[in-house]
Amino acid sequence: MSDTKPAEPEKPRRRQARGERRMAQLLEAAASVFCKVGYTSASTNAIAREAGVSPGTLYQFFPNKEAIAVELGERLSHQMHEAHSQVFTEANASLPLPDMMDAIVDPLIEFNCRNPVFLALIHSSDVPGKVVEEHDALHAALLARVEGLISVFAPGLPADGRTRTAEMAFALFTSGLELVLAHEGTERDAYAAELKAALLGYLGPRLDPDPASSQRSAARS
Amino acid sequence: MSDTKPAEPEKPRRRQARGERRMAQLLEAAASVFCKVGYTSASTNAIAREAGVSPGTLYQFFPNKEAIAVELGERLSHQMHEAHSQVFTEANASLPLPDMMDAIVDPLIEFNCRNPVFLALIHSSDVPGKVVEEHDALHAALLARVEGLISVFAPGLPADGRTRTAEMAFALFTSGLELVLAHEGTERDAYAAELKAALLGYLGPRLDPDPASSQRSAARS
Amino acid sequence: MSDTKPAEPEKPRRRQARGERRMAQLLEAAASVFCKVGYTSASTNAIAREAGVSPGTLYQFFPNKEAIAVELGERLSHQMHEAHSQVFTEANASLPLPDMMDAIVDPLIEFNCRNPVFLALIHSSDVPGKVVEEHDALHAALLARVEGLISVFAPGLPADGRTRTAEMAFALFTSGLELVLAHEGTERDAYAAELKAALLGYLGPRLDPDPASSQRSAARS
Amino acid sequence: MSDTKPAEPEKPRRRQARGERRMAQLLEAAASVFCKVGYTSASTNAIAREAGVSPGTLYQFFPNKEAIAVELGERLSHQMHEAHSQVFTEANASLPLPDMMDAIVDPLIEFNCRNPVFLALIHSSDVPGKVVEEHDALHAALLARVEGLISVFAPGLPADGRTRTAEMAFALFTSGLELVLAHEGTERDAYAAELKAALLGYLGPRLDPDPASSQRSAARS
DNA sequence: GATGAATGAGGATTCATTCAT
DNA sequence: TATGAATGAATCCTCATTCAT
Structure with a gap:
């Protein structure tokens, strides 16, 4: 029990710093793409490209386009x-x-x-x-x-x-x-x-x- | 009113008459599909299917989706x-x-x-x-x-x-x-x-x- | 009514000759690929490639891998x-x-x-x-x-x-x-x-x- | 019987003990996932998730899925x-x-x-x-x-x-x-x-x- | 004119694996 | 050691469009 998480509430996930930034970056990119071509025509690949990351990275933060x-x-x-x-x-x-x-x-x-x-x-x-x-x-x-x-x-x-x-x-x-x-x-x-x-x-x-x-x-x- | 072809009994070009019907048929199908899924998501194949014709036929009347x-x-x-x-x-x-x-x-x-x-x-x-x-x-x-x-x-x-x-x-x-x-x-x-x-x-x-x-x-x- | 199919039962679809051949070809290719790597690991693209056609063609004959x-x-x-x-x-x-x-x-x-x-x-x-x-x-x-x-x-x-x-x-x-x-x-x-x-x-x-x-x-x- | 580590009270290397536990944990998770979806369809990410660890951790114990x-x-x-x-x-x-x-x-x-x-x-x-x-x-x-x-x-x-x-x-x-x-x-x-x-x-x-x-x-x- | 087969690039999404922290 | 972010090729599948028949 003690090794599975000693219940320290202040570090549930530390590494999210980079992740949080990426997420913001992706949302910004998505905003840009949505504005340019609209939601329907926006492709996740285009969003990832705009954000300068690979398609896989996008899906680490969002389960799908919606x-x-x-x-x-x-x-x-x-x-x-x-x-x-x-x-x-x-x-x-x-x-x-x-x-x-x-x-x-x-x-x-x-x-x-x-x-x-x-x-x-x-x-x-x-x-x-x-x-x-x-x-x-x-x-x-x-x-x-x-x-x-x-x-x-x-x-x-x-x-x-x-x-x-x-x-x-x-x-x-x-x-x-x-x-x-x-x-x-x-x-x-x-x-x-x-x-x-x-x-x-x-x-x-x-x-x-x-x-x-x-x-x-x-x-x- | 006069341009909608009110059944003139002469038969100058029946092909065009048939073509006109096909066109109307396709447009009706397109209307239906556009309403159902919107213009962007409407596929020409779906329109042709709805009209009961082949994709090729559609492109005989319209150069493209737009x-x-x-x-x-x-x-x-x-x-x-x-x-x-x-x-x-x-x-x-x-x-x-x-x-x-x-x-x-x-x-x-x-x-x-x-x-x-x-x-x-x-x-x-x-x-x-x-x-x-x-x-x-x-x-x-x-x-x-x-x-x-x-x-x-x-x-x-x-x-x-x-x-x-x-x-x-x-x-x-x-x-x-x-x-x-x-x-x-x-x-x-x-x-x-x-x-x-x-x-x-x-x-x-x-x-x-x-x-x-x-x-x-x-x-x- | 007469132009939408004058109900001649002997030509429902003639052009299937080529299609039928393609289908057999695809099934043969699928058989080969299934044997080589198994059903689960077989990819539709691989089957199409084996059959010498494009992925799209495969999907004209089969809705999916299954x-x-x-x-x-x-x-x-x-x-x-x-x-x-x-x-x-x-x-x-x-x-x-x-x-x-x-x-x-x-x-x-x-x-x-x-x-x-x-x-x-x-x-x-x-x-x-x-x-x-x-x-x-x-x-x-x-x-x-x-x-x-x-x-x-x-x-x-x-x-x-x-x-x-x-x-x-x-x-x-x-x-x-x-x-x-x-x-x-x-x-x-x-x-x-x-x-x-x-x-x-x-x-x-x-x-x-x-x-x-x-x-x-x-x-x- | 003696190779399954029957709780030796000396502590020569606790890391390995913990590692052994992790490994067992991962293997158990893998067993569960393999049973559920089969080996081929089982993903290492799914195994790691089931084990409650990150993908990286899994690869610290196993070089690959096989x-x-x-x-x-x-x-x-x-x-x-x-x-x-x-x-x-x-x-x-x-x-x-x-x-x-x-x-x-x-x-x-x-x-x-x-x-x-x-x-x-x-x-x-x-x-x-x-x-x-x-x-x-x-x-x-x-x-x-x-x-x-x-x-x-x-x-x-x-x-x-x-x-x-x-x-x-x-x-x-x-x-x-x-x-x-x-x-x-x-x-x-x-x-x-x-x-x-x-x-x-x-x-x-x-x-x-x-x-x-x-x-x-x-x-x- | 009409058919349906053919295309192939592109869509969303997954995955084994690696790497910085 | 553990994490989770990152990758990018590969997956299935769609679609506008073309072409032989």
């Missing part, structure tokens, strides 16, 4: 969550709606401009009928966040209406985001403005004029 | 154009905005519900960055139509703003359409309503209160 | 059946037991010497626990034949005993056959004699001294 | 030898033949039921033609033992006949053993009886009615 996308999606999801969780502060708690929209959407746009794979991943389960299980987790998680936001700002909506509104708003956002990412410089900004206008136009009439701030703080989680 | 999508897109585009060109009549010329939106969008939704490939094709050039040349023709054509409509209803918009508005409205429409197609029955209707609400919310503030009917007739082309 | 083995097994099974069905004639109906054994086993040995793959295929589902479904069909078919023979010569055996006897006799035969095939010339003959001796020694005491000839004729099917 | 099988085979061979060397005692020296067969074969069957890898290893050089060098050592050793036994009980046989008889008996035994291992409970016992009957039927007529006991004692080596 796992790469999933891990990438989760990491970006967390990053985005962190970057976005500071949105609801007292500072913008009672802003007028357009400014509120800026406060919410601008960081999202910025994040996605810095991480264009994210959109590629969201679109990766693109075949409408064939839902790819694992891929949909990302979609579902994001949708849940949107639905949470909506339930804060429009608490009066019934459940099914809320889901539809969330789906629609999410669809609107991602498709607008695609336009934003397709342009650069001032054009990009102009499209960002369009996107926010569209969201405002769609969601504005559905929102409560003044939701309680206590409800808003609940959305911080 | 040409199938292009031809399919063009045909559907024409069909949609025909189905939609009757929208602007005196009857709905001066309807209130929401009814006008119904009059414009409902036929489009209906058409896409009957021809779900269309959306698959629009999304077929899925990689945001990598524009696939040929595929984009469809996108460009549709966009031009949207831009035409917008220039009718909002003639005050400058050219670049009009393009952006058109792109945004088109993106909004296609992404909403995806939701519509993903549901059935009353849910589908509800999503259609949501989509129209989004379009109204986005476009409403940009539209002229009363565009001249003469300009409207120009949109029929 | 299908090759199955088809090969079935063809050989039929051949053996034909070569063996003439064993029961009046000539040897009432031979003494050892001569009867010669009459039955010698053609089997000869067949297997001419087609050594057969034994390789029988052994192909070799992992004891993991029964490979399709492969077992061959095993089951052969076993059934053995059981049939036994029920003719030893009609008094109960069902479970008959199955066990059949399994044992079959195992004995195949393992002895392996020895036979491993040698050549007079050595081979000597091993064949040993094999028959073993079968006689095992089955002799179980057999009826004089089974009715009517029952024997039933085994010809 | 060496694992060889070592495993040798150890089991020794164990079997020990378990079997006590068979020839005065008690059963002059038993009637069937009882003698029980006395010899039953322990072998029992041993193989407890160590099913053994059979897997014997069959591991499965391709009849392609003798795998190292693997055959096991085969040769076992065969030699069988030949020894036969030369005791049938001293009159000429050398080549003896070899053939030994090969045949060995083949018969291993193939019957496979059947035994494939069943459980009373079925297993029934197959064991069948196996012994087959061996008796084959070897019985070849054995001397009363071999000298001095010769028997020679078989103990």
Whole structure:
């Protein structure tokens, strides 16, 4: 019993240093390839090549192509969550709606401009009928966040209406985001403005004029 | 209507008639396969199999896979154009905005519900960055139509703003359409309503209160 | 309707001439490779190479490696059946037991010497626990034949005993056959004699001294 | 018995003790994997995983996959030898033949039921033609033992006949053993009886009615 | 026109083995 | 000594496309 692991909790796996780096490297390479050719057309060999490693190495870290996308999606999801969780502060708690929209959407746009794979991943389960299980987790998680936001700002909506509104708003956002990412410089900004206008136009009439701030703080989680 | 071969009793070239039938057969099969697995994952062999012909036959009508999508897109585009060109009549010329939106969008939704490939094709050039040349023709054509409509209803918009508005409205429409197609029955209707609400919310503030009917007739082309 | 096949039953597929030849060629190549390295270690690429065709061609005729083995097994099974069905004639109906054994086993040995793959295929589902479904069909078919023979010569055996006897006799035969095939010339003959001796020694005491000839004729099917 | 390291309290080299344990651990894992998927399909990575160690560790003890099988085979061979060397005692020296067969074969069957890898290893050089060098050592050793036994009980046989008889008996035994291992409970016992009957039927007529006991004692080596 | 055979590069994935740490 | 990362050739199989018949 004593030789199979003397239960020292601080060294479960030390050598992961190199491995952790490789994993990041592979995810970066995958991001690059996914952006270039899309998830479906991306080949694991191409990802490995882009990362400068052999195909076998890739499979030491990921069991298959999908796992790469999933891990990438989760990491970006967390990053985005962190970057976005500071949105609801007292500072913008009672802003007028357009400014509120800026406060919410601008960081999202910025994040996605810095991480264009994210959109590629969201679109990766693109075949409408064939839902790819694992891929949909990302979609579902994001949708849940949107639905949470909506339930804060429009608490009066019934459940099914809320889901539809969330789906629609999410669809609107991602498709607008695609336009934003397709342009650069001032054009990009102009499209960002369009996107926010569209969201405002769609969601504005559905929102409560003044939701309680206590409800808003609940959305911080 | 006249170009779809309404059974002319003369027999100038029966081979071409048969060829036309084969082509339609292949396009139908392609539509089915594209819907099932998406353009990228669709194999020409699968299309030929679905059509009940050999791979060689397929290549007698289309030089490659993309040409199938292009031809399919063009045909559907024409069909949609025909189905939609009757929208602007005196009857709905001066309807209130929401009814006008119904009059414009409902036929489009209906058409896409009957021809779900269309959306698959629009999304077929899925990689945001990598524009696939040929595929984009469809996108460009549709966009031009949207831009035409917008220039009718909002003639005050400058050219670049009009393009952006058109792109945004088109993106909004296609992404909403995806939701519509993903549901059935009353849910589908509800999503259609949501989509129209989004379009109204986005476009409403940009539209002229009363565009001249003469300009409207120009949109029929 | 008339162009999709005017129902002429004599030309369902004509071009199979070349294909049929290829198939035989591939099966021959597979036989060779299976003999050389065994089923498990045989690669489809190696089979294609041996047949002088590209990997893709192989897959035009067989969906996977197992299908090759199955088809090969079935063809050989039929051949053996034909070569063996003439064993029961009046000539040897009432031979003494050892001569009867010669009459039955010698053609089997000869067949297997001419087609050594057969034994390789029988052994192909070799992992004891993991029964490979399709492969077992061959095993089951052969076993059934053995059981049939036994029920003719030893009609008094109960069902479970008959199955066990059949399994044992079959195992004995195949393992002895392996020895036979491993040698050549007079050595081979000597091993064949040993094999028959073993079968006689095992089955002799179980057999009826004089089974009715009517029952024997039933085994010809 | 003395070579299995019966816990000597001195500590000349503890590393080797630990190494010995690792080795046993690895061999046990290999046995498990070989049984589950067969030798050919067993991967060294799978064995290492089953043993709870890294691939590198495995290669610190064995130069390659085959060496694992060889070592495993040798150890089991020794164990079997020990378990079997006590068979020839005065008690059963002059038993009637069937009882003698029980006395010899039953322990072998029992041993193989407890160590099913053994059979897997014997069959591991499965391709009849392609003798795998190292693997055959096991085969040769076992065969030699069988030949020894036969030369005791049938001293009159000429050398080549003896070899053939030994090969045949060995083949018969291993193939019957496979059947035994494939069943459980009373079925297993029934197959064991069948196996012994087959061996008796084959070897019985070849054995001397009363071999000298001095010769028997020679078989103990 | 139609067929189906042929191609061969490329896809995901595995595996025995080696090596830096 | 143990680890786990690294390798790269080899595995099965697919696919867009071509070609002889």
